[in-house]
Amino acid sequence: MSEREPSAGSFEGPPETDPRIEGEKHPVARMLLLGTIASAIGVAICLLIDWFPADASGAADQIDTVYDVLLICSVPVFVLVMTIAIYSVWRFRALPGDTRDGPSIHGNTRLEVIWVTVPFLMVTALAIYAWIILDDIEAKQPNELPVSVTAQQFTWTFAYPGEEVQSTELVLPEDRPVEFRIKTNDVIHSFWVPEFRLKSDAVPGLTTKIRLTPDRIGRYQVVCAELCGIGHSTMRQNVRVVPEDEFDQWLGEQREATQAAGGGGGSGQGAQTP
Amino acid sequence: MTLTRRLLAPGWYRATLGTVGGFALGMGLVVAVRAAYGWDPLFDWDAIVTVGALIAAPLGYLVGIGCFDYWFRWASGAPTIPEDHSGHGARSWKDYFRVNTDHKVIGIQYIVTTFFFFVAGGLMAMLMRAELATPGTQFVDPNTFNGLFSVHASLMIFLFIIPVFAGIANYVIPLMIGAPDMAFPRLNALSYWMLPIGGVMMLASYFAEGGAFATGWTAYAPLSTETPLGQQFFTVGVQFAGASSIATALNFLVTIITMRAPGMTFWRMPLLVWANFTTSLLVVIATPFIAGSQFFVLLDRSIGTHFFDPAGNGDVLMYQHVFWFYSHPAVYIMMLPGFGIVSEVISTHARKPIFGYRMMAFSLVAIVILGFSVWAHHMFVSGMWSWLRVPMMITTMLIAVPTGIKIFSWLATLWRGVIHLRTPLLFALGFITMFTLGGISGIMLAVIPFTIHVSDTYFIVAHIHYVLFGGSVFTIFAGIYHWFPKMTGRMYDETLGRIHFWLSFVFFNLTFGPMHFVGIDGMPRRVADYAEQFATWNAIISISAFIFGLSFLVFVYNMVASWRHGPLADGNPWRAHSIEWQVSSPPPVFNFDEVPTVVGGPYEYGVPGAVHAVFKERAPAGATVPAPAGGGGAPPPAE
Numbered sequence: 001m002s003e004r005e006p007s008a009g010s011f012e013g014p015p016e017t018d019p020r021i022e023g024e025k026h027p028v029a030r031m032l033l034l035g036t037i038a039s040a041i042g043v044a045i046c047l048l049i050d051w052f053p054a055d056a057s058g059a060a061d062q063i064d065t066v067y068d069v070l071l072i073c074s075v076p077v078f079v080l081v082m083t084i085a086i087y088s089v090w091r092f093r094a095l096p097g098d099t100r101d102g103p104s105i106h107g108n109t110r111l112e113v114i115w116v117t118v119p120f121l122m123v124t125a126l127a128i129y130a131w132i133i134l135d136d137i138e139a140k141q142p143n144e145l146p147v148s149v150t151a152q153q154f155t156w157t158f159a160y161p162g163e164e165v166q167s168t169e170l171v172l173p174e175d176r177p178v179e180f181r182i183k184t185n186d187v188i189h190s191f192w193v194p195e196f197r198l199k200s201d202a203v204p205g206l207t208t209k210i211r212l213t214p215d216r217i218g219r220y221q222v223v224c225a226e227l228c229g230i231g232h233s234t235m236r237q238n239v240r241v242v243p244e245d246e247f248d249q250w251l252g253e254q255r256e257a258t259q260a261a262g263g264g265g266g267s268g269q270g271a272q273t274p
Numbered sequence: 275m276t277l278t279r280r281l282l283a284p285g286w287y288r289a290t291l292g293t294v295g296g297f298a299l300g301m302g303l304v305v306a307v308r309a310a311y312g313w314d315p316l317f318d319w320d321a322i323v324t325v326g327a328l329i330a331a332p333l334g335y336l337v338g339i340g341c342f343d344y345w346f347r348w349a350s351g352a353p354t355i356p357e358d359h360s361g362h363g364a365r366s367w368k369d370y371f372r373v374n375t376d377h378k379v380i381g382i383q384y385i386v387t388t389f390f391f392f393v394a395g396g397l398m399a400m401l402m403r404a405e406l407a408t409p410g411t412q413f414v415d416p417n418t419f420n421g422l423f424s425v426h427a428s429l430m431i432f433l434f435i436i437p438v439f440a441g442i443a444n445y446v447i448p449l450m451i452g453a454p455d456m457a458f459p460r461l462n463a464l465s466y467w468m469l470p471i472g473g474v475m476m477l478a479s480y481f482a483e484g485g486a487f488a489t490g491w492t493a494y495a496p497l498s499t500e501t502p503l504g505q506q507f508f509t510v511g512v513q514f515a516g517a518s519s520i521a522t523a524l525n526f527l528v529t530i531i532t533m534r535a536p537g538m539t540f541w542r543m544p545l546l547v548w549a550n551f552t553t554s555l556l557v558v559i560a561t562p563f564i565a566g567s568q569f570f571v572l573l574d575r576s577i578g579t580h581f582f583d584p585a586g587n588g589d590v591l592m593y594q595h596v597f598w599f600y601s602h603p604a605v606y607i608m609m610l611p612g613f614g615i616v617s618e619v620i621s622t623h624a625r626k627p628i629f630g631y632r633m634m635a636f637s638l639v640a641i642v643i644l645g646f647s648v649w650a651h652h653m654f655v656s657g658m659w660s661w662l663r664v665p666m667m668i669t670t671m672l673i674a675v676p677t678g679i680k681i682f683s684w685l686a687t688l689w690r691g692v693i694h695l696r697t698p699l700l701f702a703l704g705f706i707t708m709f710t711l712g713g714i715s716g717i718m719l720a721v722i723p724f725t726i727h728v729s730d731t732y733f734i735v736a737h738i739h740y741v742l743f744g745g746s747v748f749t750i751f752a753g754i755y756h757w758f759p760k761m762t763g764r765m766y767d768e769t770l771g772r773i774h775f776w777l778s779f780v781f782f783n784l785t786f787g788p789m790h791f792v793g794i795d796g797m798p799r800r801v802a803d804y805a806e807q808f809a810t811w812n813a814i815i816s817i818s819a820f821i822f823g824l825s826f827l828v829f830v831y832n833m834v835a836s837w838r839h840g841p842l843a844d845g846n847p848w849r850a851h852s853i854e855w856q857v858s859s860p861p862p863v864f865n866f867d868e869v870p871t872v873v874g875g876p877y878e879y880g881v882p883g884a885v886h887a888v889f890k891e892r893a894p895a896g897a898t899v900p901a902p903a904g905g906g907g908a909p910p911p912a913e
Binding site for chain 1: 688689731798878884
């Protein structure tokens with residue numbers, strides 16, 4: 001290639017006669033092969049990475065699977081773009097003093113139809129899949145335990161309707177569907193337990209709802225995910241998922257404590273003021 | 275000149291007088307109204323700052339500096355001073371500090387001003403990363419921290435990315451379409467001079483009682499209607515930046531529609547012109563919505579309306595709908611001009627016609643239309659009516675189709691080109707890499723089940739920086755390097771340019787890449803402190819961020835040193851076809867001594883003998899020169 005005389009003109013003609021990729025019979029096939037290998041490695045690495053915190057709700061498994069599907073679709077797209085870019089820069093780099101132009105290719109209808117159609121089909125399929133999963137996650141469950149969540153700057157209060165229990169710690173029974181009814185006393189907050197994967201804003205004037213079924217015993221944290229002022233980053237409280245009988249016992253203790261305290265208040269340190 | 279004459283002539287003396295006078299007038303108004311109602315105290319400083327310092331003083335400053343002189347004379351029936359163009363061009367650096375109607379001067383004014391605010395916003399980012407390097411509180415208290423990220427984002431969006439594109443376009447577009455100037459030069463000057471007001475206001479909010487505005491650049495109500503005075507600086511500052519943006523967009527639209535050179539049909543316009551045409555449509559339609567949302571906040575705060583107060587039948591979610599109806603299209607306002615720049619850079623430096631030129635233009639239009647139908651994807655967990663989420667997910671995903679067309683067309687343009695890997699092309703390729711990643715995480719964020727988990731986490735921070743820094747800012751760098759010879763008449767240093775690219779490319783990814791991990795793993799955004807488990811990644815992110823920040827110094831040194839001492843550039847160092855390269859560098863004061871006539875497409879590389887435009891005396895025999903008729907003809911500049 002180096003003995004080529006750089007001068008004015010251009011590399012006209014079909015790709016096979018382009019002196020820079022002469023002898024390379026199937027550059028596209030080679031790129032495809034390299035791309036497939038790179039994609040396979042990329043997908044494998046992405047799937048091996050432990051992305052999420054522990055999964056502690058039924059929805060968590062489904063959402064983690066959605067993310068895996070997204071990774072499997074995304075990696076080949078990125079690899080495709082990179083392969084073409086890197087190959088072009090490697091093969092079609094200008095020599096010093098080369099004043100030639102590339103061939104005057106203005107377009108190719110078939111190619112353009114392909115790269116409109118394929119992404120369209122891909123995103124349509126993803127949208128349908130996501131819609132199905134969404135419906136599944138949010139479906140109403142039998143025997144739901146209602147829990148009302150009240151946010152205020154910068155603390156959470158949890159109440160169990162019908163039980164006259166208020167708590168600053170969120171305690172949930174294992175394997176029982178829960179419906180959270182989320183409210184706020186002041187600005188917007190967002191109720192989020194990363195291990196449950198679900199979140200919803202607490203909006204002044206509204207009661208928002210999310211449903212989930214905790215399925216892993218353990219200690220987690222409620223994290224406020226919507227900027228709510230000076231104490232936003234410290235607005236975290238404990239969540240405990242416990243076996244059903246332990247939950248009933250805890251509820252009983254709380255009820256007694258509440259009655260002993262004269263109906264009001266709650267357990268723990270009570271509502272903090274900023 | 276006597277002091278009196280100095281105070282009466284447009285300029286900085288009169289501007290100072292106007293600022294002080296405006297403030298006094300505003301303060302007087304507040305005191306008079308409070309006295310009339312018998313309110314106590316008479317001097318309510320919150321109201322005085324809002325009316326006097328934030329509204330009246332900037333208007334007084336604009337009058338003083340001379341933005342309205344011509345219009346005042348005309349409106350009052352006084353003889354107007356005919357424009358003799360003596361102020362055109364800049365002969366010394368001082369000329370950039372005067373009201374000037376030359377689009378090339380305004381372009382430079384825009385670019386330098388916006389880079390000043392870029393540095394200011396960048397330093398705030400450095401301070402944030404210092405605070406976040408380890409868990410706990412090190413340098414700043416939580417309130418200051420909330421102020422830092424709020425002002426950082428506001429400056430980067432409203433004072434850097436949006437206006438710097440307006441600056442580049444201001445310089446290049448009239449040259450590209452063969453026009454002597456913008457359609458409304460005086461409005462153009464006013465647009466520029468309104469801009470720094472917004473930026474200075476946002477910076478000045480640090481000195482307000484209670485600190486800088488600390489509600490993020492999104493300023494969600496009702497937090498923003500309850501926080502201290504600093505919020506007003508954002509609320510009003512956005513109005514000035516927004517008004518500047520709208521006026522410039524109108525100017526671009528009229529310029530592009532009416533002032534194209536003879537023969538420059540829409541299908542012969544370079545894609546940068548197409549990009550700014552579509553961007554201007556977005557700005558004109560969408561920006562009034564953010565102006566509205568911030569006016570609502572202002573009114574709730576200052577005169578007790580109840581737009582966002584549920585106790586007064588207000589609707590909190592309305593704020594988000596109105597805000598995002600602007601702020602999602604704003605994402606495209608910040609991206610489409612970059613698409614235009616990348617098209618110019620790739621075609622020129624790879625020496626090939628743009629692949630699928632018409633589809634490139636159509637996809638811009640498609641993004642504009644679809645861009646207005648996706649705003650609520652920012653509100654998937656906001657508690658809005660839940661049925662709206664799925665349609666918004668579908669439209670959001672569909673935007674991947676026109677965006678994909680652009681990415682694939684750029685790749686096809688590179689394919690079999692003659693690739694000169696100069697700094698502008700490096701930045702364009704870096705853009706393609708990172709914008710593809712940002713686009714992919716964008717598709718992920720459209721998938722509602724996944725977004726419910728990652729919304730308001732560091733995954734979002736990673737995504738917007740991949741789109742806005744890896745995307746927009748890299749195209750800005752590509753554009754600055756590409757047109758540097760044209761703007762300054764000198765060449766930049768190629769080696770330093772490459773060092774700048776590689777440093778920023780590597781450390782950009784090391785800074786923002788890991789944010790995907792910590793986000794999915796459960797770290798919320800906008801927090802001054804975080805759980806111990808994220809400490810390692812945050813330390814890595816902070817160190818990378820510092821080196822990333824330092825890499826900008828290479829750029830600054832290259833620009834300043836090359837502007838002063840760089841080797842002289844000839845008119846067309848890249849051998850490009852578009853019209854701005856067919857004149858000298860820097861261009862003559864009135865752009866063209868001879869009106870160019872466009873005879874072909876802008877990217878006819880590889881077509882023997884093809885030219886985009888001819889100047890009359892150089893017209894080759896046989897070239898079809900359409901008669902300069904209709905609205906397409908630009909009048910000769912000087913009488």
